[in-house]
Amino acid sequence: MNKDARLYLAGHRGLVGAAIHRRLTAAGYGNLLCRTHTELDLTDQPAVRAFFAQERPEYVFLAAAKVGGIQANDTYPADFIRDNLAIELNVIDAAYRHGVKKLLFLGSSCIYPKFAPQPMPESCLLTGPLEPTNEWYAVAKIAGIKLCQAYRRQYGFNAISLMPTNLYGPEDNFHLANSHVLPALIRKFHEGKEQGAGEVVVWGTGTPRREFLHVDDLADAALFLMERYDGEEIVNVGVGEDVTIAELAQLVQEVVGFAGRVVFDTTKPDGTPRKLLDVSRLQSLGWQARIGLREGIASTYQWYLAHQGRFRH
Numbered sequence: 458m459n460k461d462a463r464l465y466l467a468g469h470r471g472l473v474g475a476a477i478h479r480r481l482t483a484a485g486y487g488n489l490l491c492r493t494h495t496e497l498d499l500t501d502q503p504a505v506r507a508f509f510a511q512e513r514p515e516y517v518f519l520a521a522a523k524v525g526g527i528q529a530n531d532t533y534p535a536d537f538i539r540d541n542l543a544i545e546l547n548v549i550d551a552a553y554r555h556g557v558k559k560l561l562f563l564g565s566s567c568i569y570p571k572f573a574p575q576p577m578p579e580s581c582l583l584t585g586p587l588e589p590t591n592e593w594y595a596v597a598k599i600a601g602i603k604l605c606q607a608y609r610r611q612y613g614f615n616a617i618s619l620m621p622t623n624l625y626g627p628e629d630n631f632h633l634a635n636s637h638v639l640p641a642l643i644r645k646f647h648e649g650k651e652q653g654a655g656e657v658v659v660w661g662t663g664t665p666r667r668e669f670l671h672v673d674d675l676a677d678a679a680l681f682l683m684e685r686y687d688g689e690e691i692v693n694v695g696v697g698e699d700v701t702i703a704e705l706a707q708l709v710q711e712v713v714g715f716a717g718r719v720v721f722d723t724t725k726p727d728g729t730p731r732k733l734l735d736v737s738r739l740q741s742l743g744w745q746a747r748i749g750l751r752e753g754i755a756s757t758y759q760w761y762l763a764h765q766g767r768f769r770h
Contacts, residue, residue: 458486458516458684465490465514467499467548468521472672473563473621475628477518480676490514500543502551509555517552517560518679519545522598526635527590534593541597549604553614560616561683562605564598564691566734567591568620576735579620579691588729606689617686619679622695622734626672626753627760631768639669642706643758644768646713656718657710660725663703668695668733671753674746681744695734696746705750712754 458464464481468474469491481489490512497508499521523540530537545562552560569577570585582602587595605616625639633641642659649657678694686692700708706719739745761768 460485461488462486462515463488463490463513465512465517467492467517467519467544470628471520471522471524472624472626472628472630473675474518474520476626476672476676477520477679480673480680484680499547500540502543502547505547505551506554509551509557513555514552515558516683517548517557518683519548519560519562519601521548522563524594526637529635530591530594538593538597541594542600545597545601545604549601549608549616552616553608553612558615559683559687560605560614561679562601562616562618563679564602564618564620565595566620566622566693566695566732567595568598568602571729575731576697576733577693578735579693579738582691602691609689615687617682617688618691619675619682620691620693620734621675622668622670622693623732624670624672624675626757629672629757631761631765638667638702639705639709639754640757640761642709643713643754643761646709646715647758647761647765649717650713650715654717656720657706657715658720658722659702659706660722661702661727662723663701663706663721665702665727665729666699666731666733667702667705668697668699669705669750669753670695670746671748671757674748677747678739678744682739682742686742690738692739692742693734693736694739695736696750697734697736697740699731699733700750708751708754709758712751712758 469478521544569581571588573581602618605618608614609616629640630636631640631644645657
């Protein structure tokens with residue numbers, strides 16, 4: 458990609474989109490096309506087509522999606538499958554129709570079967586039933602992958618698909634009711650420290666294993682693959698290592714400086730015992746994560762401290 462190429466970044470305000478924006482800017486790409494949801498509703502097909510017809514982007518990073526935790530997926534299943542299907546279809550189809558040279562689609566590790574082998578290779582897609590609590594979102598993301606592959610096969614459209622593992626970092630969601638485990642722990646330990654609490658309660662037994670990738674590493678991988686990968690096959694993006702929730706809680710406790718005890722509420726669900734991506738395909742292409750977990754948690758905590766006013770409620 459030329460540094461002055463017209464790049465459309467869909468979803469530039471989200472956790473992933475903001476990181477890709479930072480990475481592209483740092484790399485010297487100065488011609489970034491960005492629109493807020495108010496400026497361009499990606500579920501509105503005529504509006505999306507009009508945008509592509511007018512702006513003529515050469516490359517597209519599709520990081521826009523309707524996302525949420527277990528409770529949101531369970532409460533609004535129609536919204537999750539409808540909105541994500543609409544976003545994917547509208548953007549991918551308009552990109553092809555208006556001469557985009559290459560499109561990068563971002564999926565999620567939740568596309569893989571609930572009982573997938575560990576670590577999960579790309580080849581296990583569609584080999585078993587999904588996790589019921591987020592199947593609406595997962596089905597929509599799988600449809601996005603298949604859209605990319607179908608447009609490649611039928612029309613020769615250069616679309617690639619990345620499947621990131623659990624992400625964290627600046628612009629994450631720290632609301633306790635609907636955030637993911639790492640930002641929730643940062644907030645819990647920080648508020649426990651502020652209040653002088655004797656203990657912090659963590660859901661579950663602490664034994665499940667999870668993989669965590671700093672979102673700036675994902676953004677680096679996205680640019681790397683946009684410049685160097687043109688295959689139909691999906692590519693997992695992760696660190697290739699995992700930790701137990703108990704180990705994660707200890708790391709966060711140390712970084713935040715909480716002096717009390719950690720108590721595990723074993724009446725709460727653990728979820729899947731393990732979720733780790735097989736990243737051998739990505740590593741064979743020459744990329745691997747660089748931000749260590751402790752370092753990433755520390756920088757994310759500093760970001761939270763600078764922005765915690767957003768999360769008071």
